[in-house]
Amino acid sequence: MHISEGVLSGQVLAVGAVITIVGTTIGLRKVDYDQMVHVAILASAFFVASLIHVNIGPVSVHLILNGVVGLLLGLAAFPAILTALVLQSLFFQYGGLTALGVNAVIMALPAVLVHYLFLPLVGKSPKLTFIAGFLAGFFSIGFSCLLMGTALWFTNEDFLKTCIAIVTAHVPVMVIEGIITGFCVSFLLKVYPEILPQKKESGKKRIG
Amino acid sequence: MKKILILIALILGISSTSALAHKVIVFAWVELGQIHVEGSFGSDRPAKNCVIKVTDSNKNLVHQGVTDAQGQYFFALPDTRDSDLLVELNAGTGHSGHWTLTKDELGVAPTPKSLGEKMAQKQDLEKNPSLVRILSGIMVIFGLAFAATWIKKRKKDKPNA
Numbered sequence: 001m002h003i004s005e006g007v008l009s010g011q012v013l014a015v016g017a018v019i020t021i022v023g024t025t026i027g028l029r030k031v032d033y034d035q036m037v038h039v040a041i042l043a044s045a046f047f048v049a050s051l052i053h054v055n056i057g058p059v060s061v062h063l064i065l066n067g068v069v070g071l072l073l074g075l076a077a078f079p080a081i082l083t084a085l086v087l088q089s090l091f092f093q094y095g096g097l098t099a100l101g102v103n104a105v106i107m108a109l110p111a112v113l114v115h116y117l118f119l120p121l122v123g124k125s126p127k128l129t130f131i132a133g134f135l136a137g138f139f140s141i142g143f144s145c146l147l148m149g150t151a152l153w154f155t156n157e158d159f160l161k162t163c164i165a166i167v168t169a170h171v172p173v174m175v176i177e178g179i180i181t182g183f184c185v186s187f188l189l190k191v192y193p194e195i196l197p198q199k200k201e202s203g204k205k206r207i208g
Numbered sequence: 209m210k211k212i213l214i215l216i217a218l219i220l221g222i223s224s225t226s227a228l229a230h231k232v233i234v235f236a237w238v239e240l241g242q243i244h245v246e247g248s249f250g251s252d253r254p255a256k257n258c259v260i261k262v263t264d265s266n267k268n269l270v271h272q273g274v275t276d277a278q279g280q281y282f283f284a285l286p287d288t289r290d291s292d293l294l295v296e297l298n299a300g301t302g303h304s305g306h307w308t309l310t311k312d313e314l315g316v317a318p319t320p321k322s323l324g325e326k327m328a329q330k331q332d333l334e335k336n337p338s339l340v341r342i343l344s345g346i347m348v349i350f351g352l353a354f355a356a357t358w359i360k361k362r363k364k365d366k367p368n369a
Contacts, residue, residue, distance in 0.1 A: 040353035
């Protein structure tokens, strides 16, 4: 999912950098600084997840976990994912620093989107919680594939062909991430509900 | 605290089942009058059927080919060797890597010692990230999180001081 250095045009890289700066600024303003440990844990999970691989044809895909990060952090997913991507680039040579902005948009924007789409379902019932988690994991990768296809499309590649290739390569990851996110959210709701944003807010209201 | 430890174990436990690297690695060297190119996504994961493009320093196409099932490709040394060669491997969907062969390498026949050094360099590139690197990355993330919290708290406390 990490676009390599030297693949994208200057304009695409610039647009990616601007969106990332805006997203990270908003994310840093919205983040609850009393819960920074949650942000760090989820950023660490994202940082390490990229080391798990599935080889499909000539392409090697890896776990991303942007769904669980986005679902639990919302807008704070932007700074969390950006930090993890910088470290992946420095420590593992993934992607590269010039493509950082675009790679952050590809992975963080869908994460924020699934937060607003599926978080309202979490906690309604155990079944709905798992479904919400599954959909968040599944669609965060799906949306990331579409954004990746769009970035490559603006760099002279056939949009439909590229999107089909990316989505096809990532279907197993979409399913795996859906299952992982579903189990993660269901488990966390049982053992550590404070990590879920709604529970955090209702807890604060009760205290207030 | 116990709950936070469970959370760390749960999320990082998911991620620790298999530690493999993901990056496009291209390596090229001269041996027996041929340029050998090898592409991979790390140890034991060859970049199969990927397009190889070789260009000189003026971006003129010198050679083009496709890697085999082992991620390898060989071709004869070009007649003119007055420029460095850039070997690019395109694995599709935004994944690519490159390697530069200097004109000095192209002009001199490799010795067993220099070949051994090249192979050691290749193995070093293909190595999976070490546990130290992974743990260092996690420590940096937690360090930044605590630094951000500390700065925010200091800002909050200042008006009251």
